[in-house]
Structures are given as C-alpha cells and as structure tokens.
Amino acid sequence: MEEQVYSELRDRFMSGVFLPGQVLTLRNLAANLGVSPMPVRQAVRCLIVEGALEMLPNRTMQVPRMTRDRLAELLGVRRALEGIATEAACRVITARQIGALEKIHAMSRKAFESGDMRRSLVMNQRFHFTLYESAQSTVLMPIIQGLWLQAGPFMHLALSSTAGMHWDGTHHLELVQALRDGDPAEARQAIERDINKTAEALLVTPHFAAGRAETPERLRARG
Amino acid sequence: MEEQVYSELRDRFMSGVFLPGQVLTLRNLAANLGVSPMPVRQAVRCLIVEGALEMLPNRTMQVPRMTRDRLAELLGVRRALEGIATEAACRVITARQIGALEKIHAMSRKAFESGDMRRSLVMNQRFHFTLYESAQSTVLMPIIQGLWLQAGPFMHLALSSTAGMHWDGTHHLELVQALRDGDPAEARQAIERDINKTAEALLVTPHFAAGRAETPERLRARG
DNA sequence: GAGAAAAGACTGTGATCACAGTGGCTGGTT
DNA sequence: AACCAGCCACTGTGATCACAGTCTTTTCTC
Structure with missing residues (x-):
C-alpha cells in the first residue's frame, strides 16, 4: 500500500498538483489519499531524501522553492x-x-x-x-x-x-x-x-524564489 | 533520531560493513543500533528508494548483488x-x-x-x-x-x-x-x-553475482 | 485599546500492538 | 528411511496512542 501512496505522490509532484512553497502535512495528505498517516510518513520521508520535499527546521514540510x-x-x-x-x-x-x-x-x-x-x-x-x-x-x-x-x-x-x-x-x-x-x-x-x-x-520566468521576500501569504496545507 | 539512524546506516554501507547478498531485518538492525524498529523502518525505506537496499518479492530485504x-x-x-x-x-x-x-x-x-x-x-x-x-x-x-x-x-x-x-x-x-x-x-x-x-x-574481480548459481549459503541477517 | 501571557490546536515522531504472509523446523505417517 | 503435513517462529506493515515541540489565537491585565 505504501508503494501505492509513494507513486501516487510522485505522480502528483510531476503533474503540477503541488506548488513550490506549498506546505504539506502528514495528516492532511493521509486524509486526502484516504489512507492512514502511516504509509504517508514513509513515502514522504523518501521524497525528502530525493529532494522533492524539504524539511524546514520548524519540522514543517514544504515543496522547495526554486532558485x-x-x-x-x-x-x-x-x-x-x-x-x-x-x-x-x-x-x-x-x-x-x-x-x-x-x-x-x-x-x-x-x-x-x-x-x-x-x-x-x-x-x-x-x-x-x-x-x-x-x-x-x-x-x-x-x-x-x-x-x-x-x-x-x-x-x-x-x-x-x-x-x-x-x-x-x-x-x-x-x-x-x-x-x-x-x-x-x-x-x-x-x-x-x-x-x-x-x-x-x-x-526568464518570474516564478523563482524571491531572494529575501519571504512571501507572507504562505500556502496552507491542502494535502 | 531517525536522521541519525539513516546516516549511521549509510556510513555502514559505505564502510563495507554490509556484504552483497546479505539479508537484513528491521528488528535485527534496530536491536543492533539500540533503537526501536520504528526509525529503522523509515531509514531502510529511504535506502531502498536510493537503490542501496533491495526488496525481494518475499518481502525480505537484502543488500543487492552486483553484476x-x-x-x-x-x-x-x-x-x-x-x-x-x-x-x-x-x-x-x-x-x-x-x-x-x-x-x-x-x-x-x-x-x-x-x-x-x-x-x-x-x-x-x-x-x-x-x-x-x-x-x-x-x-x-x-x-x-x-x-x-x-x-x-x-x-x-x-x-x-x-x-x-x-x-x-x-x-x-x-x-x-x-x-x-x-x-x-x-x-x-x-x-x-x-x-x-x-x-x-x-x-576483473570474481565477486560478481553468479549468473544462475543462487548461492545457497545465503547470509543470515546480522543487522 | 494595546501588549503580553497562557491556553489550545495543530505539527512530526517514537513506541507498541495486531495481523497476514512466508520460511523452516518438527513430528507423524506411509 | 523418505516424504508430507502441520505448527511455530519471524518477517514487514498498518493502525493507534502518547509526547514534545511550534504556532496561532484568545483572553486577561495594565
């Protein structure tokens, strides 16, 4: 089942479902996928080591901005x-x-x-x-x-x-x-x-991470 | 803590502690590292997606042989x-x-x-x-x-x-x-x-995976 | 009314238990 | 003696609970 969650999340990353800077939470993702938080934890861990996801010092996860x-x-x-x-x-x-x-x-x-x-x-x-x-x-x-x-x-x-x-x-x-x-x-x-x-x-695109802007309207976790 | 387990396992892989073909189990690794099986699960998952570890159809994990x-x-x-x-x-x-x-x-x-x-x-x-x-x-x-x-x-x-x-x-x-x-x-x-x-x-080394040999003396899990 | 402090609602994480599946060992039968 | 069946130990995995943090919001006080 975790394999399923993992590849589903990968697909969503590659399909543009998630936006740079978006904050994700385990429980929201789990609810969104209709599974328990457990398989999501491991899938998310893997995504982090792959560099697809980022773990802030605050222990919150967000899809990395691009420079x-x-x-x-x-x-x-x-x-x-x-x-x-x-x-x-x-x-x-x-x-x-x-x-x-x-x-x-x-x-x-x-x-x-x-x-x-x-x-x-x-x-x-x-x-x-x-x-x-x-x-x-x-x-x-x-x-x-x-x-x-x-x-x-x-x-x-x-x-x-x-x-x-x-x-x-x-x-x-x-x-x-x-x-x-x-x-x-x-x-x-x-x-x-x-x-x-x-x-x-x-x-030439204007969607790169603002150098020091720190967009305050941080995207909420939508899973 | 999981981060610690993960990098410890990485170090062991790169230090030659584990041998190709060796079978690893969650609980043995956990006992060997002195932690609960929980952090090991996630670390091992990450190692699998990185290709450092292999998951056989039997649901057993082994460090991959080399061809x-x-x-x-x-x-x-x-x-x-x-x-x-x-x-x-x-x-x-x-x-x-x-x-x-x-x-x-x-x-x-x-x-x-x-x-x-x-x-x-x-x-x-x-x-x-x-x-x-x-x-x-x-x-x-x-x-x-x-x-x-x-x-x-x-x-x-x-x-x-x-x-x-x-x-x-x-x-x-x-x-x-x-x-x-x-x-x-x-x-x-x-x-x-x-x-x-x-x-x-x-x-020129003789340590590659035998084509069809399937070494019967499969290494036991030593964590 | 404004600021500070406390309380509450989150977060990820570790531990533990239950379960289904596999492997090997043991004991009985032919 | 050989073979098969049943049993037991052990595997990874999912679910749930408990806990220590952080952030927000509310409320109390000045």
Whole structure:
C-alpha cells in the first residue's frame, strides 16, 4: 500500500498538483489519499531524501522553492545524464518504440496547440521517459526521474501559466530522425538542444524564489 | 533520531560493513543500533528508494548483488557526474582545500602501503567527496553519494580482499596538480582516469553475482 | 485599546500492538 | 528411511496512542 501512496505522490509532484512553497502535512495528505498517516510518513520521508520535499527546521514540510542557480544545476545534470541515456537508447531502440515516441509527441503538440499546457507538459515528460526507458538502464532511470521530480512543481508553475509561450517540437522531431538514422551523437545533441530550449523558457520566468521576500501569504496545507 | 539512524546506516554501507547478498531485518538492525524498529523502518525505506537496499518479492530485504553490467553503468554515470563536479570544483576551490585533499591522499596512500585496504578505501572515498563538496552543488552531491552508496558493499568486498593489488595514486596527484593550475579540463580528465583505473580493478574481480548459481549459503541477517 | 501571557490546536515522531504472509523446523505417517 | 503435513517462529506493515515541540489565537491585565 505504501508503494501505492509513494507513486501516487510522485505522480502528483510531476503533474503540477503541488506548488513550490506549498506546505504539506502528514495528516492532511493521509486524509486526502484516504489512507492512514502511516504509509504517508514513509513515502514522504523518501521524497525528502530525493529532494522533492524539504524539511524546514520548524519540522514543517514544504515543496522547495526554486532558485535560478539550482535550476541551472538541475538542467546541467539533466543535459549530461539524458544525453547518455539518449545515446544508449539510440543503440537499442526498436522501430516500434520510435513509432510510440512519435505518437506521444503528436499528442503533446496537439495539447499545446489547444492551449492545454498542463497536458502538453505531461506528454512531453512521457516522451522523454519513454525514450530513456528504452535504454533499459536501471541506474540512469531513477536518477533522471529524481531530477524531474525536483523540478516538477516549478516547471508546471512556470510553464503552465506562460500563455504566450512559443514552443515548437523541432528538437523532438530531430531526435526521432536521429534515432531512425541510428546516429547516437546526433540524437544526443538533439536532446541537449531540447533541454537548452527548456532552460531558456524557464530561466526568464518570474516564478523563482524571491531572494529575501519571504512571501507572507504562505500556502496552507491542502494535502 | 531517525536522521541519525539513516546516516549511521549509510556510513555502514559505505564502510563495507554490509556484504552483497546479505539479508537484513528491521528488528535485527534496530536491536543492533539500540533503537526501536520504528526509525529503522523509515531509514531502510529511504535506502531502498536510493537503490542501496533491495526488496525481494518475499518481502525480505537484502543488500543487492552486483553484476558486471550494473557496475559498468554505475561507473559510467560516475565518470560523467564526477567529471562535472570536478570541473566545477576546480573553478572555486581554494588553496587550503587543495592542501586538505593532499593530506587525505597521503593518509589513503599510507594506509594502502601498510596493507589496511579498508582504511585506504575509506580515505579514497573521503578524497573524492572532499573534492566534490568544494564544488558546492546541492544537486550533484546527493546523486554522487547515491552512486557510491550503491557500489559501496561491492567495492569493499572486491577491493579489500585483493591482496596483491597494485594501486598508485598517480591520478590523484595529477588531479591536485590540475587544481593548482586551475585547469578544469585536465582535472576532469584526471578524475576520469582515476575512475577508469578503479573500473579496471573492479571488473576483473570474481565477486560478481553468479549468473544462475543462487548461492545457497545465503547470509543470515546480522543487522 | 494595546501588549503580553497562557491556553489550545495543530505539527512530526517514537513506541507498541495486531495481523497476514512466508520460511523452516518438527513430528507423524506411509 | 523418505516424504508430507502441520505448527511455530519471524518477517514487514498498518493502525493507534502518547509526547514534545511550534504556532496561532484568545483572553486577561495594565
């Protein structure tokens, strides 16, 4: 059951349900999930060691705010690791899997054009993870997931509200082409370009933690 | 208190106290640490999500065995991430910190020459972590620690028993020199060479998980 | 009326108990 | 003697209670 709670919470983090700075409490989460506080305690502990959740000295838990420096670091590590994963994937991916990638990309693009940013983001994430999963690395996959988990709340906050954002899936298409050509180096560069593009979009965003502002309207725990 | 249990268990993993394949139980660990099973449960959960511990379908926990493929993956990711960390460290490290590195290296070398492989390994680990810590990356550091944590039990098993092993700290000295010269690219290459050297030493070792052997003399839980 | 102090409603955390499932040991049967 | 069945010890897990903190709110006093 705890496994269920844990993955449910992970999904919520990656789906933008939680906002940066939001305060979470064990009992609220438990009530919200319809389970006893017990499994939530352990799941939350795991999320803390993964960096998805933060424990203040007050013993209160909140989803961490994002700083520009931290985001730059996260994206740098993403570039390195997802580059490796993409190279590895390129060497073993099947035509059927490439086809699946294209379908996911199409869904992401469609959601984007219809203005459903949330869904577009989720599909974009599924695109990346489907790609890396084909690399079949039990080492890389959890780390990459951890990176997305840490950036999840901020990404959704930053990108789902940016109405006039222009996004083209060019890099995804280039990636698919490189996969078809069996060109790992080019595939890697395509992923790196994609991540760089995401970085550009995120870094100009106004949703970073205020340096000293300490927003007084602290979000209440809604579980 | 749980934090204490958690870091104590981490230390034990990285110090070679636990052997690959060893079965651990909550109550034994708790008794061994002199605490109630409660904090151990959560700490162990965290270790499982970090990949340091494995949960068999039987609901029994064991420290994972190592395969050649997995070790190669771990070292590959280490090369990438510790390379990045080294570059970053090289740009901000102080002369005092470089001096500390040299002292640690000297202790590692001394322990090695006196045959105390265990201590040499621990000091080698401290050398690496001191270096990466100077990079001040709150993103990279936990990931790298996680990688060492996963490889910890196997490394100690493999290297502390290899009596006739020849190890020279050449790459560490090259690294220190590159740090002094403020040459990030060279520092990175030195670290990569060091990791490659470790890889060579580890991959020829006979301590990998037997493909189908399923060692019947399963190690009992000793906490 | 304003400030300070006390009380109350939270928080996470440790301890303990109950329970379902697994493994191995023992004892009886063929 | 070999094999099978039943029993017992032991596993992780969930639930519940108790406790020590912190923060808010209320109330009393100046």
